[in-house]
Amino acid sequence: MDLIVIGGGAAGLMAAGTAAQRGLKVTLIERNDKLARKVAITGKGRCNVTNSCPLLNDLISNVPVNGRFLYGAFSRFTTDDTIDFFEGMGVPLKIERGNRVFPVSDKALDIVDALNRFITVNGVKRKQGRVTELIIEEGAVKGCITDDGRKFYAENVLIATGGKSYPATGSTGDGYELAKQAGHTITDLKPSLVPLECHEGWCTEAMGLSLRNVEIRVEDTKNYKEVYKDFGEMLFTHFGVSGPMILSASSHMRNMERSRYVIHIDFKPALTYEQLDKRLQRDLLECSNKNLYNTLSLMLPRKMIPVIVKLSGLNGNIKSNQVTKEMRSILVDTLKDIRLTVTDFRPIDEAIITSGGVSVSEIDPKTMKSKITEGLYFAGEVIDVDAYTGGFNLQIAFSTGRLAGNSVS
Helix, strand or coil, X not given: CCEEEECCCHHHHHHHHHHHHCCCCEXXXXXXXXXXXXXXXXXXXXXCCEECCCCHHHHHHCCCECHHHHHHHHHHCCHHHHHHHHHHCCCCEEECHHHEEEECCXXXXXXXXXXXXXXXXXXXXXXXXXXXXXXXXXXXXXXXXXXXXXXXECCEEEECCCXXXXXXXXXXXXXXHHXXXXXXXXXXXEEECCCEEECCCXXXXXCCCEEEEEEEXXXXXXXXXXXXXXXXXXXXXXXXXXXXXXXXXXXXXXXXXXXXXXXXXXXXXXXXXXXXXXXXXXXXXXXXXXXXXXXXXXXXXXXXHHHHHHHHCCCCCCEHHHCCHHHHXXXXXXHHCEEEEEEEECCHHHCCEEECCECHHXXXXXXXXXXXXXXXXXXXXXXXXXCCCCCHHHHHHHHHHHHHHHHCC
16 A cells, blocks of 8 residues: 555545545545545535635735745645636536635535545545554554554555544544654644633623624734734624634634733724714604614614613613713714623634644645654644635645645655
């Protein structure tokens, strides 16, 4: 056997199919009965397969952790190559807001099926099992052993087991232990693209409320710098906040400490303070004999009304015609800057990806080959690289998997 690929996710499937396509004898070992289980649930089941990023430097800039390490992988298998690959496998794609690329069908399973076809047509042998040990002799990898004692031998082994996020899909950190056996360093593992816990108890009152077209700014209170700003969707939960913008924001929060980061929410970013005040005046005049709670229903979702009234310190039962200019000013200020204090990330098993992993200083960026153990390769999330949301993390998996598959001798 020329190559054993451990892990049947996006990176492992791309690597296995690529190596087999070159004529190598390849065996893929996956612990689950189904391949690419994490791919099947990404993008809420739609699969944001890549990002149609026009420039290589733009692509790398969306990888805040060790982005330059991926220069070679991204150069050899670009986002355009990913698009061409899946369309060539019979999956038409479309580009949406933010250059996010999805299947036209909006079905992640179409991407999974394409990857399955790729390894099948190229003759990859598939085995089910959980690899717990590498076979290493005289500084070179010779195969691996599964938890039921089976031994598999090959001239090369590629670890593509993913991270520790979404353990239900099989990503339980096995690859880190295997890498340690081969002498590799594992950097600190942290959740990334993860919901955030907040101090403010009123999040529970708004639980389940999804906001669209709002703006958030994330401030680092240690230096009062803005670390992230975005416009889009977010969601209130019993513990704090989640949703696309929040997941992206989390990857900008380095060295998390309780109360270090504050999220500023602009509920009406399309309106200036003056425009929002005029809108409020109009609503108050139209509902002059109704109380403030009822009037605010013209502007706000039902669950947010008591929250906004509480945060503004006003009496929601007063008549709209009793609301003064000063009260309006307070309401406008509240709507333009609702603040949430972040206390922590949610647990790593709720994260989309894992930040940290096999140290990139111990991997050859031109081949994805180990600098420590002969015949050992890495691809995907198991490596210490992670990107923002928007298709970039799957592109990392495809590019590193392709490079590794083409590099195995």
